[in-house]
Amino acid sequence: MFEIISNIVAALLTLFIFSFLYKDNPFYRFAEYLLVGVTMGYAIPLVYTNAFIPFVYRPIFLEGNFWLIIPSILGILYTFRFSEKLSWLSRYPIVFGMGIVGMGVPMSMHSSVLVQMRYAMRPIDNINTLIIFIGTVSILLYFYFSKPHKGLYGKFTNIGIWFMMVGFGASFGYTVMARISLLIGRIQFLLGDFLGLIK
C-alpha cells in the first residue's frame, strides 16, 4: 500500500512537470518550486553528516585539533558575501581553494594537450590516420585567429570547418539519443511502476 502511494506521488509530480508541454500552469510551477526546495534541503543533512561532523566537529571538539578552528572561521567568512562593506572577507576561503590550480596546470596540460598530440603524431600508414591528421591540423589552424584566413591558408582552414560539421553532426546524433533515452526512462516508470502495464 505504501509503495502504491509512493508511486502515485512520484507519478503525479512527473505528470505535473509534463503538463508544461501543453502550457505553463500552476501545477508545473508548484512542482518546479518544490524541486528547488527539496534539492537544497536534501543537501543540508548530508553535508552536515558527511563533511561537518567528520572534518570540523570531531577533530576540533573530540580529538582536540584546535588548529582547525582557523579554517572553520575561514569557512564562515563565505557568508560575508552578502554584506556590502565586508564582502571582501569572502575572498579568503575562495582563494585558499583556488591554490590547487597550480597542480592542475601541468596535469591538464599533460592529459589534454601533450598526450593528445603524441597520439596525433602517429605514422600515417593508412587513409584513416591521414584523414585524422589533416582534420586535427586544419581545425587547430582554424582556431588560430591571429593570422587572417586568406588564400591557401584560408582554403586549408576551411577543410577544418567541414571536419567540425561532421563532428557536430555526430554529437547531434548522440544528443538525440541521450534526450530520447531520458524520456524513455520516465515513460518506463509511468507505464511500469505506476500503471503496471509493463512487467
Next chain:
Amino acid sequence: MKRQIPLIIVITLGFIFVAHTFIPSKTSVDFYDWWVSWSKAISPFAVVLGILSLFMVHGTKIQRKAPNWQYSLVTLAALVFTAFAGFAWGTSEGTPFMWMFKNVQMPMSATMFSLLAFYIASAAYKAFRAKSPQATLLLLAAFIVMLGQVPLGAAISKWIPETSQWILNVPNLAAKRGIATGVGLGSTATALKILLGIERTYLGSD
C-alpha cells in the same frame, strides 16, 4: 590590500603546488596533507552560502508580495521540511528523508531533463535546415550516426553501423581532438593567468 593579499595567497599557493607536482619530497607531501585537512574543514560552509542565498531571494519575494510569491513559500517550506526530516529521522534507507528524495526529487529531476526530448523533436522539425553544404553534411552525419546507434539501422543495412563507427572513429575524432586540444590550451592559459595574478574575476568586484 583587500585584493592584493588574496592575490598573493593564490600566487604563493599555486606555485607551491606546481613544485609539489614535480618534487616528491616529504616537506611537499606534508604541506599537501595540511592543505587537504584545512580544505576539508572549509568545505561544509559553502552550503551555508547557498542556503542563505535561497532564503534571501525567496524571502524578499514573500516580503514584497512579488508576483507568484506563494510559490516561494513552497520552496522554503520544502527546504525546511526536507532538512528537518534528515536531522530528525536520519538519512538512511526507509526514512522520510530518503522517501522524499526517491519519490519527490528523483522523479521530478529526471522529468525536467526528459522534457528536452520533446524540444529536440520540435527543433528538428522547425529549425534544422540544410541551408548550406556544411549544414547538409552535418545533417547527413547526424542521420548516419542516429541510425547506426539503433538495431533498426543494422537491420536496414550492415553498412550503416559500420559507417557510423567510421564517422565516430575518424572525422569525429579529428574534430574532437582539435577542439579538445584548443580547449586544453585555453584552460591551461587561464590557469596560468590565475597563477600569475592576471586573471582576477574570481575575486569579485570591490
Next chain:
Amino acid sequence: MTFWEKIQEIDRRWIYLVVLLCIIIPLLIPFNSKTYVTEPTSNLYKKIDSFAGKEDKAMLLSFSHDASTMAELFPMEVSILRHCFERNIKVFTICFSPAAAPLMAYAINVAKEDYENLESGVDYCNFGYKPYGLFLPIVLGMGDDVSEAVDTDTDGRKIKNLEIMKGIRNYDDLNLIVDFAASSAVFSWITYARVRFGANVAAGVTAVMAADNYPYLQSGQLVGMLSGLKGAAEYEKLVDVFAAYEDEQNPDGREFSQEVIKNTWVPIMEKTISYTGDTEMQTDVELPYKFKQARIGMNAQSIAHIMIIIFIIIGNVGYFLSKKNNNEV
C-alpha cells in the same frame, strides 16, 4: 496557404504527441531486436573480466551523476555490477555528490537481489558519499593506500579491516576505475589517476558526452566506454552471453570471444540465447526486466530516431518547397 506552408506552421504540441506515441507504443509492445556490440564496449568488458576470481585485483565504480540521467546510466551500472557478481570480481563504489549516494545504493540493491551469497565487505564494498572537497585527496591518496585515503565505508566501518581489502593496497591492485558521468568528470580521473599512477580508467557516459570522448579512447587514456542507453544495451548482451552463461562446461560463465558475440543473439522476450545456425540455448528463467531494461528501451529508441529523421526531412522539404513557391510568386 499551401499544404507545405501549413505543415511548417503546425502547432508544436502535435509534434510532442507524436514523440510520446513513438515512445509509448514500442514499450507497450516490446519486440526482439539485435544488439550489435561495438569495440569500446567489448574492450571494457574484456578488461573487467580479466579480474575474474582474482584476490589482488579490484575495480572502482565512481558515480558522478544525479537522478536526471538515471535512465541512461542506471542500466549500465546494474549490468556491470551483475558482471562483477557473476564472475566474482571485487567491486567498490564511491560518489562525490550527495545526489548520487542513493542511486549508488539502489543500483547495488537491484543488482544483488538475485545473488543470495553476496556479502558487503567481502564481495563488494560501498565507500559511500565523500564530499567533493575530498575528490582530489582521495583520488591522489588511493595511489598510495586506498584504506587510508577513503578511511570508512558507507556503514562507518574502517575499510582496512574489511576482508575485501585483502590484496588491495593501491591503484596497482585497484586497477580499473569506471566513472559513470553526465559531465566531463571522467576527465578528472584521467588527469589525476591515470597520469600520475597509471590506473586504467573507463567511462560510462551519457550519449551527449560520448562523441567528445573518442580522442581519449583512441589515445588509450580510456580503456573502454559505454555510450548512453546503447552502451548499456551492448553490455547487457555481453553479460547474458558470457558472464551469466551457464552450461556443463562453463558453470561460472565463459570467456569473451569475438566470434561468439558476433553470431549470438539474445531474444529478450524469450527464454533463449541463439547462435547463428542451429544452436540454441534454453535458459531456465526468463530474464528479469532489470537486466534487459536498456535493450527494451532501445526498441523505443529505434522508432524515435526514425521519427526525428522523418521530421527533419519533412521540415526541410517543406522549407525548400515553400521557398521555391515564394520565389516563383
